[in-house]
Amino acid sequence: MINDYQQGLVSIIMPCYNGEQFLTETIKSVQSQTYTNWELLVIDDGSTDDSVNIVRSFDKDDSRIFQISQKNAGSAVARNNGIRRSKGQYLALLDSDDLWMPDFLNSQINFMKKKNAVCVCCTYGRIDEDSNDILKPVKAKPVITSKDMEAIDYIGCLAGLYDQSKYGKIYLHEELKSLLDDYAFWIDVVNLEGVAYGNSELLAKYRLRKNSLTGKKSKLIKVHYQFYRNYRKFGLIKSLECVLRWGIAGVIKYSN
Numbered sequence: 001m002i003n004d005y006q007q008g009l010v011s012i013i014m015p016c017y018n019g020e021q022f023l024t025e026t027i028k029s030v031q032s033q034t035y036t037n038w039e040l041l042v043i044d045d046g047s048t049d050d051s052v053n054i055v056r057s058f059d060k061d062d063s064r065i066f067q068i069s070q071k072n073a074g075s076a077v078a079r080n081n082g083i084r085r086s087k088g089q090y091l092a093l094l095d096s097d098d099l100w101m102p103d104f105l106n107s108q109i110n111f112m113k114k115k116n117a118v119c120v121c122c123t124y125g126r127i128d129e130d131s132n133d134i135l136k137p138v139k140a141k142p143v144i145t146s147k148d149m150e151a152i153d154y155i156g157c158l159a160g161l162y163d164q165s166k167y168g169k170i171y172l173h174e175e176l177k178s179l180l181d182d183y184a185f186w187i188d189v190v191n192l193e194g195v196a197y198g199n200s201e202l203l204a205k206y207r208l209r210k211n212s213l214t215g216k217k218s219k220l221i222k223v224h225y226q227f228y229r230n231y232r233k234f235g236l237i238k239s240l241e242c243v244l245r246w247g248i249a250g251v252i253k254y255s256n
Contacts, residue, residue, distance in 0.1 A: 004087075005164055010038040010105055011088030015078035016055070017045040019096035022207065023054050025131065026096050031062065035105035040065045041082040042096070046072030051096075074178035079185075080171045091162045091169075093182065097207045098158040099127070104203040108161045111199045118166055119189045119196035121159040124204040134208065138253060140198025146191050151228070151242035152249050153183040155196060158204045160186060167192050173231070180227045221247070 012030060016023060030040050042055045044067065052069060059065040070081055079093060090109065094100065104122070112120045121144070126135045144154045162170065170188050172181045190196045224246055228239040 005089045006087050007089050007165070008037050009088035010035070010090040010092060010109075010161075011082075011086035012038055012040045012092045012094055013079050013082035013086065014040060014042045014094050014096055015045055015075040015082070016042055016047060016051050016096040017072065017075070017078075018047045018049045018051060020047075020049045020051050020054055021129075022097035023051055026094070026099060027055070027058050027065070029099040029101075030094070031058075032102045033100065033105045034102050035109065038064060038105060039086070039088060041068060041085060042066065043068045043070060043078040043082045045070060045075065045078045074174070076172040076174045076176060076178045076181040079181075080174065083169055083171055086164075086169070089163060089165045091164050093157050093160065093185075095158060097209065099131075099205040099207070100158070101203045101205070103201075105161075107201050107203055108199060111197070111201075112161060112163060115197045117195070117197050118163045118193055119155070119186075120161050120199055121155040121196060122199040122201055122203040124156050124159045124206050125202055127205045127207050129207070129209055131205075131207075133205075135254065137202050138206075140200060142198050142200070144190060144196040144198060146187075146194045149187050149190050150232070150234075151245040153180075153186060154198070155186040155190070156204070156206060157182040157186075158206055160189075160196075162189050176227075176231065179223050180231075183227070184231065 044052050055067040059067050108120055121140050123137050123140045125137045128134050141154045148154055172185045225243050228234045228242045
């Protein structure tokens with residue numbers, strides 16, 4: 001055992017920056033879990049809205065919820081702040097505007113045990129700012145290898161679950177300045193054993209927002225190229241091939 005942890009406990013890491021619009025709905029989706037052995041660490045990243053007070057209204061009544069504050073430093077720093085404080089065997093990353101279905105944790109843990117895996121993900125749907133279902137669900141790839149993760153992040157941040165008990169805690173790369181840091185995190189996790197598994201059940205919902213950076217694919221072309229070239233250390237041709245593969249996958253993912 002590399003790190004001390006509480007067996008069976010799920011540590012849910014939630015960075016939050018001015019998330020008051022959706023925060024209550026997201027926290028309630030965690031509280032609605034049929035699997036109840038969890039802790040929710042909400043790391044406020046210097047919000048200027050009412051986010052802190054919203055979380056405090058939950059943590060005073062639910063001992064599993066913890067409010068942590070930091071100066072604005074980005075989602076990677078916030079997540080790492082939460083991971084350092086986490087006590088659970090399992091680790092999940094959930095943004096403050098996304099949702100879990102009630103059976104998310106129960107199904108994912110059972111699936112992980114069935115596969116004898118350290119990392120699993122699931123199928124997830126997409127919702128708009130009014131929580132209406134939009135587009136087709138993103139189906140989980142049944143088997144995800146390190147090779148698969150070279151160009152495309154097959155593990156949606158809200159859909160992944162990592163068992164920390166074998167290899168210990170994995171942290172996000174703060175040098176990426178909160179751009180594709182979650183992708184890099186899941187690459188590191190998958191690389192531990194070279195494989196992760198996808199649960200076909202639809203267990204989460206990703207919120208597409210009008211001002212979301214990840215929704216503006218054209219602006220991310222340069223970011224992805226630099227990620228492959230500078231962080232992954234791929235050559236010019238391979239980096240361009242990865243950008244092309246990512247772009248094609250994005251067109252399929254965001255079309256009906």
